[in-house]
Amino acid sequence: MATFSSVSRQHLLQAISEYDERGGEEFCELYGFTPAPEHTLVHEGRRYDAGALLGVAHRIATGRLASPDEVAHGLAGGLGILRKRGFEVSEPARRVPSATRGGTRASSSRPRATRTPRASTREVPPAICPTCSMALPATGICDFCG
Known part of the structure; x- marks a missing residue:
């Protein structure tokens, strides 16, 4: 399974350049991916x-192309990596179940907790x-050079 933590912004920019x-x-087609318009990265x-x-950025970073299956399996984490590297990523809207009873919204007497933003890492x-x-x-020993 591919982990995408070694993919840097520079690796992604190189992949974008090749894509262009x-x-x-x-x-x-070259790398065996089926276009997936539901998950897009927006750059410039x-x-x-x-x-x-x-x-492809994983291949640039590690020398091994992450297969389409590996990317699909790790896509949720991968999209987070893309955001951490400063890219805008769009995903399909998720359906949120409605909190209704008998056709009216259920109300709560407690105020909603607000989410405080985390300090940027x-x-x-x-x-x-x-x-x-x-x-x-993670071992610190190169897989190719030893």
Whole structure:
């Protein structure tokens, strides 16, 4: 299973550049992704397939392409990574069950709790192998160079 924590903003920008050069259909076809318009990444006013970009950015970061199945399985976390890297990501609207009884809204005498924003976390760049410039896994030992 692919984890996307090693994918940095720079890796995503490289994938976006390739997407622009090839065009969306060719990019997705080349890497085996089926276009998924329900999950898009927006960058400089243009829309991109978020799953395909995430899979290719993972290849740039680690040397291994995340398969479409791996991306689909980890998409929820992957979309969070994209947001943490400063990208706008759109998802389909989720259906929220209605809190109704007999056709009228149920009311509560308690005020709703407001959500306080979390302090922003600073992105820590992944450790890089000094020999091959690939992102190092959590062990700190390069999978390619040893």
